[in-house]
Amino acid sequence: MSTSAGTSPSTQTSVPQVPEIPAEVRERMLEVYQHLHSHPELSMQEHRTAEFIETQLDRLGIEHVRCGGTGVVGILRNGDGPVVGFRADSDALPIEEESEVPYRSTARGTLPDGTEVPVMHGCGHDTHVTALLTAAEVLAADTARWSGTVVLIFQPGEETGAGAAAMVEDGLWDKAPHPEIVYGQHVMPGLAGTVSLVSGPVMAYADSWKVTLFGEQSHGSQPQDSIDPIVQGAHIITRLQGIVSREVAPLRSAVVTVGTFHAGLKENIIPDRAEFTLNVRTMDDDVREQVLAAIRRIILAEAQASGAPEPQIEELYTFPKNLNDPEATQALTEALHSTLGEENVLETEPKMGSEDFGHLPTALGVPSVFWFYGGFDQQTVDSGTMPVNHSPRFVPVPEPTLWTAARAALTAILSRVGHRP
Structure with a gap:
């Protein structure tokens, strides 16, 4: 900047x-x-x-x-x-x-x-x-x-x-x-x-993160023995869409995009982890801090709600x-x-x-x-x-x-x- x-x-x-x-x-x-x-x-x-x-x-x-x-x-x-x-x-x-x-x-x-x-x-x-x-x-x-x-x-x-x-x-x-x-x-x-x-x-700030979600692997027919990171990730990604529409003031600018989601190797195995990457664009310092804090809050809360271990959040890069x-x-x-x-x-x-x-x-x-x-x-x-x-x-x-x-x-x-x- x-x-x-x-x-x-x-x-x-x-x-x-x-x-x-x-x-x-x-x-x-x-x-x-x-x-x-x-x-x-x-x-x-x-x-x-x-x-x-x-x-x-x-x-x-x-x-x-x-x-x-x-x-x-x-x-x-x-x-x-x-x-x-x-x-x-x-x-x-x-x-x-x-x-x-x-x-x-x-x-x-x-x-x-x-x-x-x-x-x-x-x-x-x-x-x-x-x-x-x-x-x-x-x-x-x-x-x-x-x-x-x-x-x-x-x-x-x-x-x-x-x-x-x-x-x-x-x-x-x-x-x-x-x-x-x-x-x-x-x-x-x-x-x-x-x-x-x-x-x-x-031009905007850009922040990119890689998030790894952890679960418990199980046979697809025995979901009760699993902690499903795909379901966990689906809830996180869906809830992230509410940050801009419900937490950022309408006259302020922000974009939250999930660009990749990877999990599993076979359709009848619930995997033990899932990974997604996201990208955030903001124009103002305070909005940037607000949005990044909200993303982190949602990721951790949804993991807790799933009974899963704490996710790993890796900051990939930041553009000024x-x-x-x-x-x-x-x-x-x-x-x-x-x-x-x-x-x-x-x-x-x-x-x-x-x-x-x-x-x-x-x-x-x-x-x-x-x-x-x-x-x-x-x-x-x-x-x-x-x-x-x-x-x-x-x-x-x-x-x-x-x-x-x-x-x-x-x-x-x-x-x-x-x-x-």
């Missing part, structure tokens, strides 16, 4: 003169995107991706360091001036791609449990990396326009919530200069060429809330109006999706702004079948998606660094 504690440096923001992206850079941008899309890697396994990013930074003469295992931090220094951070995540998902593009992914990967899976950039992180590399190339080639330092954060492991925290724990802000603000962006279903922002809360600094968001909105056109800069609503981006600015107590850009042409938008993130068909059109993302990144960075006459 980013914070706006203290005085925001937004008074230093100005509407920048953003240079055009030269034709040869746009050609290279497309090549980079197609390469990344064809060679996706799972979270915290982005070894070839990190090497590719390092090769691109070497080509541009930008110093860089590894951080958080497969994270890469580029440091573009250009004299005295403000320090600005910009983050792009690099990991892909265990999805089999269903698109027909010539650069579609046929990659395979291995999950931590050893399962081999297809891999795809089904959330568009390949466009994030491409846009930031393109912005870095433009900035490196036009140093007479600006002064300061840009910290280019190519972060691994966003999909598992591990990457940003890993970079911070590995000394990100010891290895790189401290920015006065950190920016980030994400491709979403929407019209390519547009961006959308919201001030204040922008993502908060846009109001002053910095307003300043960036005005700058984007100038570079992209007011009609292409939209106001959006907070999303119940989650991001670990907030760990990066929070570690320094500096403000942040995170926004979205569309990835599909008008025909797809109007079709009613536009792919969503994590779909096997989520493949943004390269243009004007990449151009818009790169221009938005340049706008944000150049609105903060020093300008030279």
Whole structure:
């Protein structure tokens, strides 16, 4: 969760003169995107991706360091001036791609449990990396326009919530200069060429738990000799649905989803255990605490009601809330109006999706702004079948998606660094 504690440096923001992206850079941008899309890697396994990013930074003469295992931090220094951070995540998902593009992914990967899976950039992180590399190339080639330092954060492991925290724990802000603000962006279903922002809360907390229920195994014909964890689990999962509808105030936001349930090996055996996983989304600290406490209360109470041993609750991961600094968001909105056109800069609503981006600015107590850009042409938008993130068909059109993302990144960075006459 980013914070706006203290005085925001937004008074230093100005509407920048953003240079055009030269034709040869746009050609290279497309090549980079197609390469990344064809060679996706799972979270915290982005070894070839990190090497590719390092090769691109070497080509541009930008110093860089590894951080958080497969994270890469580029440091573009250009004299005295403000320090600005910009983050792009690099990991892909265990999805089999269903698109027909010539650069579609046929990659395979291995999950931590050893399962081999297809891999795809089904959330568009390949466009994030491409846009930031393109912005870095433009900035490196036009140093007479600006002064300061840009910290280019190519972060691994966003999909598992591990990457940003890993970079911070590995000394990100010891290895790189401290920015006065950190920016980030994400491709979403929407019209390519547009961006959308919201001030204040922008993305939700996410908490995921694995719950193991214990019982007493018995023959299916002798239920009196069992403690049935499946029945116990059914009561828990049904009762969990009442938290949002009956415990959370109607004008507050929360989502409780049970995503998996596993128990037993044969239809005539009552098993001795069952396991389910759940995911919780909330926008406010107090609602988060309320919902998580209610979930724990229900799990323990239903186990007791079943005469079962106490369940095991394992916290899998937590994503922080993502908060846009109001002053910095307003300043960036005005700058984007100038570079992209007011009609292409939209106001959006907070999303119940989650991001670990907030760990990066929070570690320094500096403000942040995170926004979205569309990835599909008008025909797809109007079709009613536009792919969503994590779909096997989520493949943004390269243009004007990449151009818009790169221009938005340049706008944000150049609105903060020093300008030279």
